[in-house]
Amino acid sequence: DQQVKQNSPSLSVQEGRISILNCDYTNSMFDYFLWYKKYPAEGPTFLISISSIKDKNEDGRFTVFLNKSAKHLSLHIVPSQPGDSAVYFCAAWYTGNQFYFGTGTSLTVIP
Amino acid sequence: KAGVTQTPRYLIKTRGQQVTLSCSPISGHRSVSWYQQTPGQGLQFLFEYFSETQRNKGNFPGRFSGRQFSNSRSEMNVSTLELGDSALYLCASSLTAWREETQYFGPGTRLLVL
Numbered sequence: 001d002q003q004v005k006q007n008s009p010s011l012s013v014q015e016g017r018i019s020i021l022n023c024d025y026t027n028s029m030f031d032y033f034l035w036y037k038k039y040p041a042e043g044p045t046f047l048i049s050i051s052s053i054k055d056k057n058e059d060g061r062f063t064v065f066l067n068k069s070a071k072h073l074s075l076h077i078v079p080s081q082p083g084d085s086a087v088y089f090c091a092a093w094y095t096g097n098q099f100y101f102g103t104g105t106s107l108t109v110i111p
Numbered sequence: 112k113a114g115v116t117q118t119p120r121y122l123i124k125t126r127g128q129q130v131t132l133s134c135s136p137i138s139g140h141r142s143v144s145w146y147q148q149t150p151g152q153g154l155q156f157l158f159e160y161f162s163e164t165q166r167n168k169g170n171f172p173g174r175f176s177g178r179q180f181s182n183s184r185s186e187m188n189v190s191t192l193e194l195g196d197s198a199l200y201l202c203a204s205s206l207t208a209w210r211e212e213t214q215y216f217g218p219g220t221r222l223l224v225l
Contacts, residue, residue, distance in 0.1 A: 006153070032210040043115065043201055043216025044154070089154060093210040098167050101146070103153035 003027045004092050006102035014110050019077040021105050023090035026071065030100070032093035035064060035075045037086045038104070044089055048075070080109045113138065115204050115217035123223045129190040132220045136183050136204030140215075142166075143185040144208065145177060148199040148219070157200075159208055160185050166208070189222075197224045 005024045013019045021035075031052040036044035050057040050064045050073075057064050063076045073090055090102045116135045124130050136143050145157040156169035160179035177187040183204075189196055199221050203214040 002152075004153075036216075041218065043203070043218050045216065046213045049211070091154075098156055098159065098169070099144075099214070100156065101154035103151065 004100045004102040006105050008105050010106040012108045013080045016079045019080045021075040021088050023073040023102050025092050030092035033073050034091045036089045039086050082109045082111050085109050115215050117217035117220050121221050124192050125225050128192050132187045134185045134202035140204035141183055142205045142208035144203045145187050146201045192224045194224050
């Protein structure tokens with residue numbers, strides 16, 4: 001059972017525009033959320049995180065929004081750059097030292 | 112500081128065989144987690160080791176096992192390989208695996224089962 005879902009397998013955005021990647025989760029016990037970025041032939045690298053006590057966290061061009069009532073997480077990248085082209089995974093933490101990952105969204109930023 | 116290393120990077124096996132994958136965490140990290148990545152399922156948690164003890168286990172059959180050594184290096188073993196075990200296997204290390212800590216992933220071992 002997939003507890004963290006990314007329903008868009010791919011997304012294409014023009015350089016300079018906003019990229020919005022979405023993530024839904026089913027378990028209300030999740031209390032910490034993260035986004036990872038993965039380039040081909042490399043492992044995922046941590047991008048940004050948010051605790052369930054917040055609804056927004058910002059780091060440079062990256063902002064993560066959390067809507068607990070909708071069990072929805074989103075990552076905004078503004079402005080998008082070609083180097084942002086990668087696969088993005090959202091992940092959620094559940095007590096017990098286990099992360100649950102989504103299936104990933106492949107972002108392509110078109111120059 | 113050296114990153115997480117995984118060996119081998121690529122592996123081809125046939126059904127019924129067994130395989131052992133290795134992960135060396137970042138120096139000082141005591142937690143190692145293993146994940147299986149497949150196109151349709153994303154990253155799925157296999158298990159997590161901390162100080163040589165398996166602390167958590169995902170929903171995988173008993174054919175998947177692991178261990179951690181005193182130097183925190185970890186191995187993952189898959190016995191009686193099936194075609195569906197073809198995947199990218201990633202390990203990640205962190206100090207204690209607490210949620211606010213960043214997990215650092217290795218480049219993965221790509222396993223192909225024929």
